Amino acid sequence: MLLTMLKAKLHRATVTQADLDYEGSIAIDRDLLDASGILPNEQVDVLNITNGARFTTYAIEAPRGSKVVGVNGAAARLVQKNDTVIIVTYCQLPAEEARNYAPTVVLLDDGNLIKKAA
Numbered sequence: 001m002l003l004t005m006l007k008a009k010l011h012r013a014t015v016t017q018a019d020l021d022y023e024g025s026i027a028i029d030r031d032l033l034d035a036s037g038i039l040p041n042e043q044v045d046v047l048n049i050t051n052g053a054r055f056t057t058y059a060i061e062a063p064r065g066s067k068v069v070g071v072n073g074a075a076a077r078l079v080q081k082n083d084t085v086i087i088v089t090y091c092q093l094p095a096e097e098a099r100n101y102a103p104t105v106v107l108l109d110d111g112n113l114i115k116k117a118a
Helices: 030-036 073-078
Strands: 001-016 017-019 026-031 043-048 054-062 069-072 084-093 104-108 114-117
Touching: 001 030, 017 073, 026 030, 030 054, 030 104, 030 114, 043 073, 054 069, 054 073, 069 073, 069 104
Parallel strands: 001 104, 017 069, 026 054
Antiparallel strands: 001 084, 026 069, 043 054, 043 084, 104 114
8 A cells, every 4th residue: 555645845935926927836946945855847735824725736946045935827826925835745655664754844934044954
């Protein structure tokens, strides 16, 4: 049996931009992608702490060091600049492996700087 587990989480990211006219996705600073293990084009769920909205999209790379977390396309209607969000990815593991599995969790401050990564 395969279990769906949390793979990675960027916790309390601050949305830096919302662009309705862009072709969809969420742009994430390359440093944050690397710290979390989220890959460009990987499916992510975005949980908006500010307004309760939830949506699924895919990650794209924003410039390293930019601190960008930019929501694009139709999903831009679900966020505003300065909203606080959680970005999560999942993986599937055999039940035996899942028992000892630990996800990568990256805690961010209001400026999208890494406070703690584990």
